[in-house]
Amino acid sequence: MHRLIGAALAAAMLLGAADAARAQQQPEAAPEPKIPAQQWSFEGVFGTYDRAAEQRGFQVYKEVCSACHAVKHLFFRDLTQIGYTEDQVKGIAAQYQVTDGPNDQGQMFQRPGRPSDPIPAPFPNDEAARAANAGGLPPDLSLITKAREDGPNYVWAILNGFKDAPKDFKLTDGTYYNEYFPGHQIKMPQPLSADQVKFSDGTQGTVPQMAHDVVTFLSWAAEPNLDERHRMGAKVIVFLLVMTILFYAAKRKIWSRIEH
Numbered sequence: 001m002h003r004l005i006g007a008a009l010a011a012a013m014l015l016g017a018a019d020a021a022r023a024q025q026q027p028e029a030a031p032e033p034k035i036p037a038q039q040w041s042f043e044g045v046f047g048t049y050d051r052a053a054e055q056r057g058f059q060v061y062k063e064v065c066s067a068c069h070a071v072k073h074l075f076f077r078d079l080t081q082i083g084y085t086e087d088q089v090k091g092i093a094a095q096y097q098v099t100d101g102p103n104d105q106g107q108m109f110q111r112p113g114r115p116s117d118p119i120p121a122p123f124p125n126d127e128a129a130r131a132a133n134a135g136g137l138p139p140d141l142s143l144i145t146k147a148r149e150d151g152p153n154y155v156w157a158i159l160n161g162f163k164d165a166p167k168d169f170k171l172t173d174g175t176y177y178n179e180y181f182p183g184h185q186i187k188m189p190q191p192l193s194a195d196q197v198k199f200s201d202g203t204q205g206t207v208p209q210m211a212h213d214v215v216t217f218l219s220w221a222a223e224p225n226l227d228e229r230h231r232m233g234a235k236v237i238v239f240l241l242v243m244t245i246l247f248y249a250a251k252r253k254i255w256s257r258i259e260h
């Protein structure tokens with residue numbers, strides 16, 4: 001028994017020593033800043049997407065992010081789910097030129113987009129995207145809020161995290177300092193600046209606001225069925241409550257006839 005306790009103590013001391021050694025190896029490694037948590041309408045068991053925010057977010061994506069980032073899983077027709085009418089979607093699609101073909105001469109050709117087309121990507125391939133972005137590859141954004149831990153807060157933080165680099169920080173050419181990007185050097189220039197996007201509903205285009213709206217849009221893109229799932233969840237809970245009350249009443253009724 002004593003031997004066991006001794007062995008456990010020795011192991012604990014060894015582990016402690018290893019920890020101390022590790023701490024000593026990286027004396028200056030500053031702790032990564034904590035990603036600030038925002039309020040999201042779609043959080044929680046009964047959360048739903050805010051339609052107006054989704055539409056403003058699409059506008060931000062279209063006017064800013066779509067210069068570099070694709071949303072390859074989205075088709076124009078999907079936009080009816082965020083409250084655009086079929087005619088509005090036709091109008092939006094028609095503003096884009098998409099490649100179609102080949103025609104009878106074997107040539108590819110450009111034509112205005114249709115609701116059944118995928119939303120076109122800004123670059124034909126990754127190489128072209130890198131060439132235009134100083135070697136950085138702008139990732140596809142249609143699943144980004146799922147692909148990163150704490151996705152919505154992370155993307156919001158990236159968009160708001162551009163700062164001047166601290167004096168002792170060596171920034172490589174073609175990178176920008178971002179407080180929340182791992183390693184702090186990002187190959188994306190700060191995409192949002194105040195009043196860059198004019199919203200027709202009177203919402204002020206501050207950077208935090210535009211970031212909030214585009215993240216709402218991207219969260220919908222990554223998980224379009226969330227509203228329906230949450231509505232179904234609410235129905236199931238109401239159903240279970242009603243059944244519980246009914247069964248309890250039935251049980252009382254049945255057992256009331258029995259002497260105890």
Ligand code: HEC
Nearest residue numbers: 064065067068133136137138139155158186187188191214
């Ligand atoms: C001028 C081109 C450009 C624009 C405009 C742009 N980005 Fe980027 N973005 C990039 C590049 C390049 C990267 C890759 C950065 C890297 O790997 O260092 C990137 C990376 C990102 C990342 C990924 C961070 C990660 O964890 O990999 C997110 C999120 C992002 N952009 C969101 C946006 C959003 C939202 C917008 C619109 C508001 C936007 N970007 C506009 C070029 C752009």
